[in-house]
Amino acid sequence: MKKSVNDIRQMVKDGEKISFLTSYDYLTAKYEERAGIDMILVGDSLGNVELGYDSTIPVIMDEMISHASSVRRGAPNTFIIGDMPYMSYQISNEMAIMNAGRFIKESRCDAIKLEGAGEQICERVRAIVGAGILVMGHIGLTPQFTAQLGGLKAQGKTAEAAWRLVEEARKLEEAGCWAILVEGVPAIVGKAIKENTTIPILGIGAGSHVDGQLIIYADMIGYYDDFTPKFVKQYCNVGEIVQKAFEEYISDVKECQFPDDNVHAYKIKQEEADRFEELLKEKKGK
Ligand code: KIV
Numbered sequence: 001m002k003k004s005v006n007d008i009r010q011m012v013k014d015g016e017k018i019s020f021l022t023s024y025d026y027l028t029a030k031y032e033e034r035a036g037i038d039m040i041l042v043g044d045s046l047g048n049v050e051l052g053y054d055s056t057i058p059v060i061m062d063e064m065i066s067h068a069s070s071v072r073r074g075a076p077n078t079f080i081i082g083d084m085p086y087m088s089y090q091i092s093n094e095m096a097i098m099n100a101g102r103f104i105k106e107s108r109c110d111a112i113k114l115e116g117a118g119e120q121i122c123e124r125v126r127a128i129v130g131a132g133i134l135v136m137g138h139i140g141l142t143p144q145f146t147a148q149l150g151g152l153k154a155q156g157k158t159a160e161a162a163w164r165l166v167e168e169a170r171k172l173e174e175a176g177c178w179a180i181l182v183e184g185v186p187a188i189v190g191k192a193i194k195e196n197t198t199i200p201i202l203g204i205g206a207g208s209h210v211d212g213q214l215i216i217y218a219d220m221i222g223y224y225d226d227f228t229p230k231f232v233k234q235y236c237n238v239g240e241i242v243q244k245a246f247e248e249y250i251s252d253v254k255e256c257q258f259p260d261d262n263v264h265a266y267k268i269k270q271e272e273a274d275r276f277e278e279l280l281k282e283k284k285g286k
Pocket of ligand 1: 022214
């Protein structure tokens with residue numbers, strides 16, 4: 001049965017850690033659901049991982065909607081969160097509600113996530129929550145704010161910066177977020193955020209004390225190798241397996257080892273084959 005936000009909250013209450021992975025397509029989502037993942041994020045990391053951009057900035061809503069819809073088709077029973085891309089919510093409350101609503105209405109996501117903190121972001125959170133949509137906050141290393149952060153760097157590395165993150169988390173909770181994702185902070189900062197809030201706190205590179213762990217699926221299976229953050233644990237090397245398969249295929253085609261007509265080709269009854277030979281001879285003579 002499909003997990004609801006209440007199931008996720010109950011898991012946190014029971015002390016059961018939440019497993020959380022990104023997905024951007026039907027096939028990956030299908031395998032994640034089969035494996036029993038608790039939640040899927042259709043992240044705007046789509047930009048790097050699937051679309052080949054050098055950041056998440058160029059990703060547009062239509063791309064997110066299309067990919068989130070395919071993820072929903074692959075994982076019909078999983079709690080899915082759509083990630084609001086750059087400039088889909090910053091401009092106005094109306095625009096934020098409209099784009100958040102598209103994730104729910106067109107892609108059948110269960111919730112949305114947006115990056116950032118501060119009064120303006122809290123205002124957007126209140127507006128989207130007011131429209132009846134579940135919002136996950138995202139603080140710490142927030143890729144859409146890379147320019148202001150001075151690069152993709154771990155955050156909360158001074159006592160003051162760490163405390164600011166705790167305050168941001170509290171404000172996002174007050175604004176109505178049902179959960180917060182904390183990215184790229186020291187483990188003690190993840191712990192402090194968890195201890196100073198009452199909603200589910202998920203982490204990606206935020207240590208082990210938070211309620212659950214997110215990782216970019218293509219990092220943990222060794223598929224995306226342009227850049228691998230320090231906090232990634234790699235469970236297999238799909239990139240190597242896939243490349244080897246492609247190389248073997250190319251070699252088979254070049255050396256006429258594929259296809260084998262006894263295995264990989266359609267058959268015709270002998271009687272039809274004989275008639276066909278006759279027909280070919282007859283037509284050739286004309
Ligand atoms: O887009 C994404 O996948 C994310 C995670 C990296 C946190 O926001």
